[in-house]
Amino acid sequence: MNDDTIGLSRRKMLVGLGAVGVASAGAGLGTTAYFNDTETFENNTLTAGSLDLFVHVDYSEDQGSYAQYSTPSGSFINGNVVGQLDDGEVVTQEGDGLSIQVSDLKPGDSGEGEFCFSIVDNPAYMWMCGELTANDENGETEPESDDDETPDTGDLADAMEVTVSYCTPDGDGGNVIGDEIVSGSLAEVMLALQAGVPLSGDGDASASLADRPAFEGVTEPFVEGTPNIAEQCVCFTWEVPTSVGNEIQTDSVMFDFEFFAVQSRHNDGTHNPCVDETVVTAYDNDWKGQTLGNPTDGNVYTSVSFGQNQTVLSFAFADDGDGVDFLDTADYSSTNFPVAVDADADGTHDWQLIWQPNAGFPDAPFGYQPNNGGSYGAAEPLPAGFSAAKVGNTIVFGIPNSDINSTFRLLGYGSTGGEGPVAKVNDDPAVGPDFLDSSDAVEFSD
Structure with missing residues (x-):
């Protein structure tokens, strides 16, 4: 909005209106006089600003x-x-x-x-x-x-x-x-x-x-x-x-x-216009009532961008500024973030993409694990056409459109090794992750 012109009200404001008495003159005849005053605020407008x-x-x-x-x-x-x-x-x-x-x-x-x-x-x-x-x-x-x-x-x-x-x-x-x-x-x-x-x-x-x-x-x-x-x-x-x-x-x-x-007015800057959909979940510092030695607050912004050739999953970790960061191995030596993906939304996760900097993965710090009939084996290199990167406090995965449907599900479960919070991305953050069954995963659709 533009504050150059301010509309007060379309209702007229009457000031000093009052009856001051009735005077009679002659038999049976009465005359009435009222003093009155009207102050008018006209043509009030509200004008939208621009960007x-x-x-x-x-x-x-x-x-x-x-x-x-x-x-x-x-x-x-x-x-x-x-x-x-x-x-x-x-x-x-x-x-x-x-x-x-x-x-x-x-x-x-x-x-x-x-x-x-x-x-x-x-x-x-x-x-x-x-x-x-x-x-x-x-x-x-x-x-x-x-x-x-x-x-x-x-x-x-x-x-x-x-x-x-x-x-x-x-x-x-x-x-x-x-x-x-x-x-x-x-x-x-x-x-x-x-x-x-x-x-x-x-x-x-x-x-x-x-x-x-x-x-x-x-x-x-x-x-x-x-x-x-x-x-x-x-x-x-x-x-x-x-x-x-x-x-x-x-x-x-x-x-x-x-x-x-x-x-920037009336916004906090977290809305990402580059992506198609975003889900926000808060860090959990009270998972199963455990006492944490190094808790911290924050949110993980899970976003999906459907591109011409690839679908990009991004996970932006926004910490509370207390100097402790979820993805910082200096704060949490065992921090990691696996993401299970049900690529065709049929109820079963098909594979996992993992960020774990201290795990010694072939494509360190990233790994890939296919679901082999109900179990995951050792981490493998990313498949051909897959990509991954960590940019600041954001973890990004690129998946060829041929390997993921326009409707799919994902579940994320970031862990700090018990020292700090967990970062859960699922349909009901009150429950734990299921890396095989996708019924509690978040569904995205182009």
Whole structure:
């Protein structure tokens, strides 16, 4: 709401109304006089405010002697409008957003980009989202087939190295790089972004999820032909290392970036606009009435994102800020988080995905266990196409859509080894987990 105009009431306010007596004159005739006064408050209005996000983009790439590219100066995106500044004048055109396209990619090529924000009229919580929409092989050349161990899947998403960080303009056309937000292969970074990454208005990558610093609002996106931006920007870099060989020949990737601004007034910043559904459960410090040596409070936000090629499960652990963190092995040496998944919602869990940093798993700290007719064996490497990452206090699993239905069930049971709370994600947190029967699991549906 906008507080510039305030509506009091449509009812008229009468002040000083009163009868002061009746006087008679003549036989049988009476005259009456009333003093009165009316004060009127007219045309009262309540006007809704607005929130409009402009993303200012500065992107360039270096392909050596083959090609150099950069976005036109002053490029920005506002909805489906792409624009640039031309001699201080804003020039726009309708479109489907800004597209980065690189051809003839080779080892040693790199690129970097900067995203800065004008959030017009209201301060807002910001989220960065994304998705890897294609990772294609596109056939194989003879030298590629000699080196490629995954001939049915593109290798470029795993070969590219990506870093996303906070940054601030240095005033000379460059940036001061701040805290790292997420890094890894392109596949790993896009896995994290599909789960949604909350951004902090003060550039603190360790800021808590709830009530983190918002991004300040501005009155207009441009002032005298210059972008009017919040202090914190987001920078990303990508590189194909020179150590990469023939396995990426002819391969291609496609991916999307998105930024969401959600007004900060009357919100705590925990709503994740990048995902399709979220379930919130509180840590249990009183499971079976046990006395804990190191209790702590918090919530686990279980979210599901249904993508074009994969379904992403994310578990964000939001601690209460007392310095004790559920996923920190320095606080809980035995902390772990297994997730049982009934991929077809038929009543029986099909497999488990496990995060356990001190277990010595083949894909440490992650493991996979199939349900072998009512029992789970030793942890195995993640199956082909599966992926996993820990980003800050969030654990993320990527599952190919071919391995999970659009309706499925999951059950999570985080444990701190008896020292602290448990984190249960099931339909009735008052009961314990059943890793075989999914009747008490939480069901999600696209």
